Structure formats: structure tokens, C-alpha cells
Amino acid sequence: MVVSELAEAGERRIEWAARSMPVLQAIAARFGQDRPLDGLRIAASLHVTAETAVLMGALRAGGAEIALAASNPLSTQDDVAAALGGYGIAVHARAGVDRATYYRHIHEALDISPNIVLDDGCDLVNILHTERLELLEGVAGGCEETTTGIIRLRQMAAEGALRFPVVAVNDTRTKRMFDNRYGTGQSTLDGIMRATNILLAGRTVVVAGFGYCGRGVAERARGLGARVIVTEIDPVKALDASLQGYDVRPMELAALAGDVFVTVTGNRDVIRGEHLAVMKDGAILANAGHFDVEIDVRALEEMARDVRFGIRPNTDEYVLADGRRLLLLAEGRLVNLTAAEGHPAAVMDMSFSAQALAVARLAAEAARLSPGVYDVPADIDVEVARLKLAAAGIAIDSLTDEQEDYLHSWRLGS
Template identity: 70%
Template sequence: MSDLADLPELLPEPSDRPDAGLPRHDVADLALAAQGRSRIDWADRAMPVLRQIRERFAAERPFAGVRIAACMHVTTESANLMRALAAGGAQVTLCASNPLSTQDDTAAALVAEYGIATFARNGIDRDGYYAHIGAALDAAPHYVFDDGCDLVNILHTERTDVLAGVRAGCEETTTGVIRLRQMAAAGALRFPMVAVNDTDTKHMFDNRYGTGQSTLDAIFRATNTLLAGRTVVVAGYGYCGRGVASRAKGLGAAVIVTEIDPTKALDAAMDGFRVMPMGAAAPLGDVFITVTGNRDVVRREHFAVMRDGAILANSGHFDIEIDIVALAELAVEVPRRVRPSTDEYVLADGRRLLLLAEGRLVNLAAAEGHPAAVMDMSFADQALTAEWLHTAGRELTPGVYDVPTAIDKDVARMKIETMGIGIDTLTPAQVEYLSSWEHGS
């Protein structure tokens, strides 16, 4: 990993520098700040729940004196979460959780317009990526927000010097929760982490509606492909897979689902999808989308039987679901960039396989990620969970915890109110009935 001194913007700022007086940062171009602010404001219009929380935080200042380090996709939506935390008094430092998901204008605006320390550049190499995580941890955070568990992992392996000061944190994505549960089972996790990903207002909406729409949006932007009449293979039928499969079906595609879990496979079959192993689906598919959180889901033996022009896209957090090494070994030419975010691999028999976004998270690397209206709930969960950790959650022991149900319901209530939706309330007799075991038939 590179030394932070290799990144010039991380050096102390002399007074004659144009960015003197700004928080420490490493972003691509501060001149993009005005454009970034405009886009952040646009996202804010579709995030009324988080906006209400930000306004309350600004009045109550629940995070006064608190340092928060966040490793997240640097997008207009996450920028509004950072604004909410900062409005509550927190000293916030943000770094990117994926080298290709950073929106450079958003990163610039966070620094120049909102005064938030930000370390993120689109397309940064691996060393720079981890240097940015190190820069975020240099803030000696009390709380951490993670998306994929890289920041928490570095805390427990290479930056144990600041580990003792971390009180708790939140994890945003399925892959990160899987890693955290493994750490907890091994007795390695040193502080409490809340699985924000697993709350209903996150995984039922973000994963299903957000991933479903944004993944197909990315495929359209990268390839301009018509899905109607084509066969789409969706690997994994969790909430993300459900969203992708249902939206592909709605666009006229024939959808095949692959699974390792018999219950999820049964669920997919009952939803009307064909279910089969990837080995059987590989010769049939025109578009392959992985959303499993596991590695080598599409691999050498599958590439060997795919159709000419098959499209390979991954919407899992890490670039390991498609075996890119094996694909490169099978190719007889250096991959050619044929469209933005689309690389063509030519095999020995002349077949061409198209890999999108270098196998990384396609909806953020080739598009803009989830719509702001969806992230409104996910980031409202994050903000309120952080507040809860700083108050009622202070006595938690190391481990992985669920978001309190009251927070989940509060976010759902605020969301439906902003949508103009009304619901019933229980009558006193109904409350008494639900609270009693004495009523018979």
C-alpha cells in the first residue's frame, strides 16, 4: 500500500494554495464543485425523510464533538447523508468504498461547498484506494460507517492504533454484513456493528427496487441493449436478485435464475422463473447478472459455452463474482474497450464476451446507482442508527446487531407521510385484543 505522502493533496496546505483553508482531501478536481453541488441539491429534493432528519440534527446537534469516518460510495445521495451528520455536529471524514463508483463532482462539492474531508477519485488504483481509507482513519473516529467492510477490516488488521477509540459502527451492504458476521463468529470483531443492510426499509426497498432499476439502467447505458426477447440469467435470488429478475421480466426478457439455496430457488420458481444451475444456463443466456456476494459465480467452464456477444455484469459489491482472471486467460486478444464501461474479450473460436465495468459494481460504475428516493430510506436508517448508537446503544458489547425496529418503523412512517399515504391506526379494542391471550374463538 502506498504512503499517504504519495498523494499530494494530503500534504499540509501552504497558504498560497488555491484550496488552502479547506479540509484535508484528495479529490480529482475542485473546479467541479459547483456542478457537484447542483447534483447534490437535485438528489436532496427526492430525499425528504433524510432532509427532515438533517433539519432536526441541525437544531439538536446530537453529534457535537463526535468524529465519524465513512467508507461509502461517493455519490450525491451519500453526500446528503454526510451533510446530515455534519449538521448534527459531527466531524465527518469520507472515503470511497469502490474505485469506480466515485462521482468526482460530488467529491469536489463535499470539500469545497460543504467543508467535509473527502478522499475519493474515480478510477484510483488499489494502493490509492487503501491510502484513502487510511486517511479517513487518521481522523481517529468514534464511529464508522462502512459499505463492504473494508474500513472495518483495515481497522482490525493494519490500523489497530486507532481501534481502541472506535465505539461502534454501521454496515450498509450484504457483502459487508457477511464479513462482519464471520469476524464476530471468530471472536475478532472488537466493537459493535449494526447491520443497517438487514432492516426492512433498507433491504426491501434499496436492494429490490434500487438494485433492480439501477442495474438494468447501467446495462442500457453501457451497451444500449434491448432486453425484450432476450434471455437474462440472474445469479442469486435474494432481495437484489428478486429486483433484477422482476424488472428484466417486466421489460420482456425471458429470465433464468441460478441459486444455491433451495428455499430461494423454490421462491424463484413460484414467482414464475426458470431455475437451473449456472452450467445449464450458460449456453442459454444473452445477459448474465451476478448478485450473490460470493466469488467465481460465473467462471471458466461457463465462458466456454456462452453465446457470442454474451454480456457479463456484476451487481455484487466486489469484483470477484465473475472470474475475470479466467476470462482474460481464455481471451486471445487484449480486451478492447468497445463502448464506455464495456470491454470485449475475444476467445479462440471467435466468440466475443462483453464484460461491463471491469466486473465491478455495475450500477455505480456504469450508471448513477440507486435513485435518490430509494436511498432516502437507507440513509435515514443510517443517520438514526448512528444517533441511537451514540445514546441508547453506548452499552453494547462487540458483535453484529439489527437496527432497532422502532427506527425502521419511524423511517417507514416518515416516508409514507412524504408520499401522501395514510394508514389505519389500531382502536383501543384492537390493541387490547393483540395484547391478550385470553380471547378464544
């Protein structure tokens, strides 16, 4: 496909996504009038998808100059990247690049000398603090989109290494509920089913991690008729899963029973060699965590006597010495963005609306903030939820004056 045709296809994909993103479009219209980002340079490392393109359009409407790199080498939609170039956004991303090219693209995005950075996984912020130190003084602040990135940022902050304020967009109530739970739950199973065409009903699905994302995967799998086993390291989350009716086991026991395994923890080596060694013939391995470290792919490679790459799109079959076959999806990378299209646009409408408003708030207030990880201001979270309800035509109650007085007085009782 020639570049012009690719860009046209990308424009159609972006237009389709925008139909389901009314909140972000309303914010873009407001930004176009108020221009809160005039003169700012933004470097972003995000999944280059149609939904991200709508966010880039909103920030561009606010006056920002933008350079965008991918946050995962397998999630880039090349048609969207081509279309964004026509919108005046510098895109440094291509689907399927190797690790060296992936990091080179992030460096190229940073060459814009950003004032604000947007990250999904903390790779861009990490490079700023380790390899592009000369740019740090010009960075006023940033936003982080995902749990994995926030884990890394909080560790940086605890060690005194983080040099500017970063807003943890992932930790808003709206994102945890809408994006992590409902978005990850649906899109992860979508990716698994596209890659394998299996029937989940009657299968045993092992979900590693019962945070907001893991809960969403478990709910959707159970809703499709699967038996669900949850593995956890957190006693409170494990108890929650048990009280919700899930079978809770350590991975060493779950590995014996599972037909489909989904890791969604933000940690490494969740599925290791000792687990692979006891899995059923035909077991399916999928990762829904940000980085490709949750399944020990190197151990799987060492155990295999043969590998049939691409036995189906985004599915590789590893044949072990005893003849058992284990199916690895999306090379162990994000299955929902590699084997499917990621979250539905209606989901990303919430996350990216909070992101856009957080960027505008940072532009106005970053100079007053010390380096560290900050929650999204509560009023932004509430505004996004109200705008989403309004777009859906849903009305809610409001407090009466008497109710307001009651909630703000300690003297009133029964």
C-alpha cells in the first residue's frame, strides 16, 4: 500500500474511533478556543493507535507541538502513524520494529526538547533520566498512563531520582474502573480469541493478578462460561477473589489445571520454567501486562525442541521434549494490542480525556510542583465522569442544601 493510501486508511480508522470519543472531542473543541498549550513541546511514548491519534489531535488543538513514539513495538497501527504525519505531528513509530529501533524512536521523539512528556510504561522517562540528561532541565512535568510505569516512577521517586512532577493518570477512579477493568477485560479476551479462535466456555482460565485489570479479565472470562482460577501474592486481593467465588491457588497448582493463562501483574517471571514444565498439552499463554517479562519466554525457548512460528497470526507453538505443545500469543507482549486493537474507543475516551486535562493543568501549575508522583486532581476525575454521563444521556441526582449541610456538620445525628 502506498503512503497516501495508508494515510487515507488511517484517517478512516481515526474518524471511526472519534465517533466513540465524545468527551475528548468536547475537550479538543475547548482547547481550540482557549489554547492552554500554546508554545509547549510534548514528547510522547504511547501506543500508536487511532484512539491515541484523537488525543494527539486534542493536544494539537490546544497549541502543542508534538513528537510521538510507540510504547510497544507491536502495537503500532502503521496507517494511523501515516495519517498523523499529515496532521503536523512528528511520528517515530513502525509496527514490528526490533528493540534497538524501538528505543531509537523514543530518542527521536525526545529530540524535540520537550517541556511536557507523556509516557506509557516509563521507558521515555527512564531514558530521559539515564541517557538524555541534557534535556531534563527543560521538562516541567509529565503524565504516566499505565500501572507498570507508575510502579517504576514511584520507585524512582522513593530513591530521589525523579527530577520532575509526574501525574499518575492510571490511578484515577474513572481509569481504573473504565479502562483497567472493563477495557482490559474485554480487549484481552478479544486478543486471545482472535489469535486462537478457541471457545472459552468450559475452559479453565488462570488469571495471574487480581488488580483492576485482572479483575476485569476474570469477570469477562467467567461471563463467557470459563472456569476461572486466580493467582495472587497480595492476601487482601486473594481474599477478595475468593469472596467473589473464584478458585484461588498458587501458580504451581494452577499450572496443572489451566487451559489458558493470562498474566496481568506488572511484574516479571510470573510464569516460569517450573510452571511450564507441568502445563497441559495445548495450554495457551497470554500476557496483558505492559512489558514482555511476565512470561519467561527465554525458559520456554530453552525447553522447546521445536518452534512453529506463526502457526496462526500472533500464535507460536513451542513443542517440548515430551511432545507437549505450548502456545505463546503475541510473543509474550500485550495480547490485547498485538492480537487485537486494544481497548474500545469508548474506553480510551475516558483515559485520554483525563490525560488531556491533566496536561493542561500541568502546563499551568507544574512550576509550583516538586518532583514526585501526583494523583490526578479529583475535580478532573469528576469532570470526565460527568462529561461521559452527559454524552450518554444519563442524568444523576444532586445534593439538596439540607443534604450538603448534613454531610458537612458533625453536630447533626439521628
